[in-house]
Amino acid sequence: MRMSRMFSKTLREAPNGADTKGYEYLLRAGYIRQMGAGIFSLLPLGFRATEKIKAIIRSEMEAIGAEEMEMPVVNPADIWKETGRYYSIDKEMSRFKDRNNRDMVLAMTHEEAVTDIARGEVDSYKRLPRLVYQMQTKWRDDPRPRAGLIRVREFTMLDSYSFDRDAAGLDKVYRDHYRAYFRIFSRCGLPSIAVGADSGMMGGKISHEYMYLSPIGEDTIIYCPECGYTANRQIAKFSKEYFPEEMKEIEKRETPESKTIEALAEYLGVDPKKTAKCVFMVGSFINDKNGEEEDKLIVAVVRGDLEVEESKLSNAARANALRPAHEEEITACGMVPGYASPIGAKGDFICIVDDSVAKSNNLVAGANEAGYHLLNTNYGRDYSGMVADIASARDGFACPVCGKPLKASKGVEIGNIFQLGTRYSEAMNCTYQDENGKQVPVVMGSYGIGVGRLLACLAEEYNDEGGLKLPVSVAPYQVHLVSLVKETEIADKIYEDLEKAGIEVLYDDRKETAGVKFADADLIGIPLRITLGNRSLKEGKVEVKIRESGETTSFLLEDIADEIKAEIMREQQEIDSRIVNKELD
RNA sequence: CGGGUAGUAGCGCAGGGGCUAGCGCACUUGGUUCGGGACCAAGGGGUCGGAGGUUCAAAUCCUCUCUGCCCGACCA
Incomplete structure (x- = not known):
């Protein structure tokens, strides 16, 4: 071209x-x-x-x-x-x-x-x-x-x-x-x-x-x-610690200004791992047969040190879509945002409990009364719900397979x-x-x-300060022929010879200065650049520059098609040598 | 759908009630230059996103609206 x-x-x-x-x-x-x-x-x-x-x-x-x-x-x-x-x-x-x-x-x-x-x-x-x-x-x-x-x-x-x-x-x-x-x-x-x-x-x-x-x-x-x-x-799964112990009597405690887990944990002097928090979402459930849509409150309970992973929650609830719940939707089921738990809640909602909570005992949870929390709450005894893994894996958590830190x-x-x-x-x-x-x-x-x-x-993946440098397997052309000579005959001839040899050539035959042509060649990023200039042409040679490495070599004019073909093949082989053959375990 | 930001020449931007709307790059013509984004000279190109309003006068102020981008919600 x-x-x-x-x-x-x-x-x-x-x-x-x-x-x-x-x-x-x-x-x-x-x-x-x-x-x-x-x-x-x-x-x-x-x-x-x-x-x-x-x-x-x-x-x-x-x-x-x-x-x-x-x-x-x-x-x-x-x-x-x-x-x-x-x-x-x-x-x-x-x-x-x-x-x-x-x-x-x-x-x-x-x-x-x-x-x-x-x-x-x-x-x-x-x-x-x-x-x-x-x-x-x-x-x-x-x-x-x-x-x-x-x-x-x-x-x-x-x-x-x-x-x-x-x-x-x-x-x-x-x-x-x-x-x-x-x-x-x-x-x-x-x-x-x-x-x-x-x-x-x-x-x-x-x-x-x-x-x-x-x-x-x-x-x-x-x-x-x-x-x-x-x-x-x-x-993503991760290995969770559980804290099972003897169940203790539930106990109501005044906890002013403790709407967040951090504030609560600090006020009571307990580890966030000993608390259970509630996240309220509204799931949209769609009847596949007639398209009728129904919204339902979902109460997700995770341990205080973990976050809810919405995709996991959505899958566990079999909801079509999730959105954060409005305050009225929460209070309608008898729960108080900031001091909420499924304990004593009423009405139509789905409760999904992370196994971190289900397998730990005596957690602090909301009392559904502003300013109060309950000590020693226990899943199963104090409230029920579906148990599932709904917690989000984070950097540093333990690998579910080997237990080492995840990244x-x-x-x-x-x-x-x-x-x-x-x-x-x-x-x-x-x-x-x-x-x-x-x-x-x-x-x-x-x-x-x-x-x-x-x-x-x-x-x-493939660029530098000058522009693109796509691999030869996907680059739009294989060779960028940059002609810096006024007489077009030699350049035209090389262009035609390369095309005849089956090489895909982008031929810069524009009346532009060398700087512009080089800058454009770098930007477009064709893997090989042939430079035709008076300097080397006098000796019957042309220069070939590899976009990726910047490496330049010169070849005799009459060898150019063969040399280019060989270089394209080398680059292609380099890519082929990195082909990943991987089987599913 | 929420929050932010921006729409002025092909691209990047300046101008923020007043007289012919500018600058750089790109483009056209002529000349010089000619291996890393050249130089000189002369040019062409604008519904200032759109609609309505205020005003003697709107790119500029007001209202509405459309569009792009970023963050979030969202997403195979």
Whole structure:
């Protein structure tokens, strides 16, 4: 491609709002342009880079036997009503009516669509297993897009869907994806880890998220440097201490100005570990059949030294959504914020007690009377509720596996894999006939990678003061040919020769000064730069600079295509040597 | 949806009741320069986010509204 004819141009200054390096360079180098909040165009450079990523994805998906297909972005709402997600998903899914007043949705994922198709295609055990994938546009009306391509509303996603007879089949294809995803990310050059995750709106049991560890990430990963335990904080477990002892008589005590655990613990001179605190949320429960919504107060009880993890609480309560409770909602159930406990509470609420509280005795808890707390309260004797792990894992807490201190790190979720089971096949009656003539629901899995987000992470990982320096496997071009000579004949000839040799060349044939061309080359970050200047040309040589290392070598003009090919191969091999082949334990 | 902040040329910004709305970069033309964001000269480009209001006079003051960004809620 001749830069003199390239659609995009580079920007000297970062547009306002580009506050991470990767995002800034993607904008300045002309890979992407923003059109609205969370809505971006891929300019030719960005498009080429994502096509490289997609090619890697294709080859790895084909390697595990997946077939590529494409499903519509617009779905009739009916299939979403069948699974209930038409009702359980809130504004994040955009809905509209077509000209005949039929309910339609913009599909934010394709479990419903693919299951709808599969129930027509898969009728016998002989037609299982099956595995399909697509790379297609999703629209998710995220309430808060941010950080360029990291969190957007419209994006391209690789999504694949597996269909199996049984759990064993699902387990195999899930493992295939587990391995393939590591290969995909590592072939792109992106370091990643897999963590156990919350399955969220997808339903199903087992899921893993792939994380690119970076301070720009929004997820918190809890991991154990000692034994390798990793999980998203939303579900991360940790080893809790319990304090069982003989139950003592409950005792009411005046505790003025002790609305917080710290104040209370100080006033009474007790360890926060000997207190129980209440967190009030309101859960929204949705009837999958008719979409009717019901709100219910949830009282979460954790020990004073711990925090409630809302995802865990939401899962334990089987709530569709949680929000903090209003004061009236709390008092309506007979509890007094600041001095609350489930003891003596009345009315319709759900009480969920962390096992840290359930397995400890004689804790201080609210008396439901302003200014008073109760000493020696005990779960089971004084109040009841469902026991679950609802506490949030923090940096320094003990590893649930080996007991060593856990660490926390920020990460960007770049992919995830879910064992769906029969959640969708049962709801949509996607069954097959087994050897005995019995109709059995198909066992499904779904798997996704955000393609644009992957590019954004690569831009974060690979940059320096000058701009981007993407790995050769994903860079939009392999070579940047910078001509500094006035006579275009030699440069044109080299450009044509390189193209003929099958090399992807970005040819800077513009009438710009050397400084501008070099600065743009650094910004765009093509792995290799050929410099054509009078100086070396006199000796029949050209210079080749490696963007990553800054290392420069010169080659004879007639060898250039071969040398470049060899260097591209070296860089590609370097990436291939870092391919991660990891099996799910 | 709450809190904050900002919308003035393609990008980055200044100007805060008054006369022709500026600056840097980018762009056009001519000339010089020519291996790390050159120089000189002459130019082009603006519904000052939008609507309404106050005023002799509004980019500037007031009201409403739209949009972006950041924090939170939220989120596969």
